[in-house]
Amino acid sequence: SQFALNFLDPSFIPLTHALNEELQGKSSKWKFNRTAFYQQRYYDYVGYLHKYVFSINNNLKSLLPDASPIQNKHYNVCAVVGNSGILTGSHCGPEIDSADFIFRCNFAPTESYYKDVGRKTNLTTFNPSILERYYNNLLTIQDRNNFFLNLKKLEGAILWIPVFTYHIHKTVNLLITTLYHIIFLNSRNLLHLYWKTKNLSLKRLSTGILMYTLASAMCEEIHLYGFWPFGWDPNTGKELPYHYYDKKGIKFTTKWQETHELPSEFKLLYKMHGEGVTKLSLSHCS
Ligand code: CTP
Numbered sequence: 001s002q003f004a005l006n007f008l009d010p011s012f013i014p015l016t017h018a019l020n021e022e023l024q025g026k027s028s029k030w031k032f033n034r035t036a037f038y039q040q041r042y043y044d045y046v047g048y049l050h051k052y053v054f055s056i057n058n059n060l061k062s063l064l065p066d067a068s069p070i071q072n073k074h075y076n077v078c079a080v081v082g083n084s085g086i087l088t089g090s091h092c093g094p095e096i097d098s099a100d101f102i103f104r105c106n107f108a109p110t111e112s113y114y115k116d117v118g119r120k121t122n123l124t125t126f127n128p129s130i131l132e133r134y135y136n137n138l139l140t141i142q143d144r145n146n147f148f149l150n151l152k153k154l155e156g157a158i159l160w161i162p163v164f165t166y167h168i169h170k171t172v173n174l175l176i177t178t179l180y181h182i183i184f185l186n187s188r189n190l191l192h193l194y195w196k197t198k199n200l201s202l203k204r205l206s207t208g209i210l211m212y213t214l215a216s217a218m219c220e221e222i223h224l225y226g227f228w229p230f231g232w233d234p235n236t237g238k239e240l241p242y243h244y245y246d247k248k249g250i251k252f253t254t255k256w257q258e259t260h261e262l263p264s265e266f267k268l269l270y271k272m273h274g275e276g277v278t279k280l281s282l283s284h285c286s
Contacts, residue, residue: 032221033276040198040277041216069158070123070218075101078219081117082208082226083108085240085252086233092225092285093118101219103211106130109245111153117226117244123158123214125207160214200268206260212269212278223279227269229262235283 079099081087083106096102096118104110104124110117136143194213195205208227215222226244231252233240241250273280 030273030279031276032279034221036275036277037216037221040272070214073101073218075219077221077223078103078215079118079223079225080208080211080215081105081108082224082228083243083245084226084228085242085244085246086228086282087113087116087226087244088240090116090225090281090284092116092281095223095281095285096120096225099223101215103215105207105211107150107154108243109150113244121154121157123160123211124154125160125211127207128161195268198268200264204259206262206265209265209269221279223281224269224273225281227266227280228282229266 077099078101079096080103081096093113093115097120099120101122102118102120104121107124107126107130108117110119110121131137131147135147138144138147195201195209200209212222212224228234228240229242231240231242232238240252242252269278269280272278
């Protein structure tokens with residue numbers, strides 16, 4: 001692993017003894033520090049909510065659930081799964097699935113990758129730009145069927161849709177409201193305030209770190225998987241794609257990161273791992 005560590009740019013990754021151990025797969029050494037976790041959790045920030053009040057029309061109102069599907073929901077261990085290529089070959093699927101509640105990002109596929117990422121999803125973010133990126137804007141019947149099949153696999157899960165920042169496609173509204181609990185939120189502003197207090201002041205927080213924040217209000221303990229925004233495997237030094245679901249041959253590209261500063265986020269999450277606040281998996285699961 002010394003070899004792997006040489007790949008890490010010390011300017012943004014703290015090369016501490018703890019990371020070294022984690023990279024060598026001795027993650028069992030990680031010890032949860034409940035006190036530190038409680039001190040950092042997101043609870044206190046609900047106080048800011050009154051600052052963000054929006055007017056909505058009846059049409060949108062009819063799509064909103066009467067009560068938030070996560071109101072008063074508490075879980076013991078939660079898994080937050082980012083989409084990094086580091087998950088490929090990790091065999092973390094069973095460990096992830098053993099969590100009491102599983103957060104995923106951006107409607108990421110699981111079926112063909114279940115050994116590494118698990119099958120269960122309790123909440124996934126759904127940015128309508130996914131339709132453009134992966135489903136040809138639902139233009140043809142085949143695009144719609146394809147999308148619908150993938151949506152159906154998530155039945156019962158909560159979809160997190162940023163409704164005030166994007167226009168939602170009408171067809172999607174129809175499909176999802178018949179099947180799912182939905183959270184519509186424009187919570188990015190709010191969460192920015194929270195991370196600012198931890199000296200993370202970014203242009204735009206990534207979906208992954210937003211999910212961590214949400215999890216910290218709902219869960220007693222959080223385990224993170226698939227957070228590694230770099231193009232090489234820290235254990236072997238081999239090249240990695242950006243996403244675990246990228247087709248073979250697709251090279252790591254920072255184009256996905258243009259709107260974010262993932263290395264800074266990683267640095268913070270890694271620091272929190274060292275403090276026992278959250279467990280960050282960077283190696284194979286046993
Ligand atoms: N992620 C990561 N390292 C990667 C890829 C993803 O740490 N190599 C984390 C990031 O927190 C990211 C989340 O996993 O937000 C989900 O990944 P992805 O769907 O690829 O998100 P992006 O499209 O990069 O960005 P956005 O945050 O805007 O959704």
